[in-house]
Amino acid sequence: MGRISTLVLIGLGAFFIALAPLLKFWAAGQIISAPANQFGISHLEAKGAQYFSRQDLKVLDADLEIIVTTRGDVKDATGDRVVWDEATVVNDVTNSRRSVDITDRRSAFDKYTGEAVNCCGVNVAKEPVEMEGQIYKWPFDVEKKTYKVFNATARQAFDAEFVREEKVGGLDAYVFEQIVPATKTDTQTIPADILGVEDATGDVQVDRWYEGKTTFWVEPVTGSPVKQEVERNEVLKTQDGVERAKALVATAKMTDETVGELVANARDAKSQITLLRNTIPLILLIIGVALVLAGVVAARRP
Secondary structure (H helix, E strand, C coil): CCHHHHHHHHHHHHHHHHHHHHHHHHHHHHHCCCCCCCEEEEEEEEEEEEEEECCCCEEEEEEEEEEEEEEECHHHCECCEEEEEEEEEEEECCCCEEEEEEEEEEEEEECCCCEECCCCCCEECCEECCCCCECCCCCCCCCCCCEEEEECCCCEEEEEEEEEEEEECCEEEEEEEEEEEEEEEEEEEEEHHHHCCCCCCCEEEEEEEEEEEEEEEEECCCCEEEEEEEEEEEEEEECCCCEEEEEEEEEEEECHHHHHHHHHHHHHHHHHHHHHHHHHHHHHHHHHHHHHHHHHHHHHCC
């Protein structure tokens, strides 16, 4: 074999050997990321909930249906940043009340790490807000530690502590719990007689206070959430600090269908990462070594 052919074999082999660790330790993380053109609908249900109905001016017992629609804003996505808009609609199934609560938010975050980016008009209920912590996605190779996660209701980030490992749909997941202390979220007016406020007529001002616990199940390789459960206790208090009524007491859980879809997506993403991090780099390394050896053997031939 000619000298040029020998050098070509050795050169190609060295290229494949150098490419293998590059793909394993860098490229995989760059290829798998949160999409700019995201579109998804998640369904949750809260059975046996209580909420204050503005229509009925009283607290109702009900099973609630919660629909969360997420849509990516492609025009504002650039570089490592993606921007997602979210709308949440709550329907009262028991009392046939539709849209008893509607909320929305706009979030920007790093598509690789999932950490908040403050730009692009991020807001909750059209009010500007400073975001921090994880937004939707968690980082690749999630660790068994505490992460800050943004809570849209309280409009600030709180610690989410690792508590255990658990399987979800046959997929290994890390479980994190976030405790939100009592936080005032809104002030509104309600007729005094409805709330049983003595020595008051007309409307009175009440503050809405929120506290709760959110449990996250996260696939650790991809950082993809595969399940979520929210326990919330919201009450209405008059300005003297006395609780007057329940605003929303519920435990919202993702439906089996939504969990199944999230698990399937996480499993696909995990397979892609395994392919990019392990399978393809190993193949490249084997081919590279084989080419280098072939070049060396060819060079020694007379």
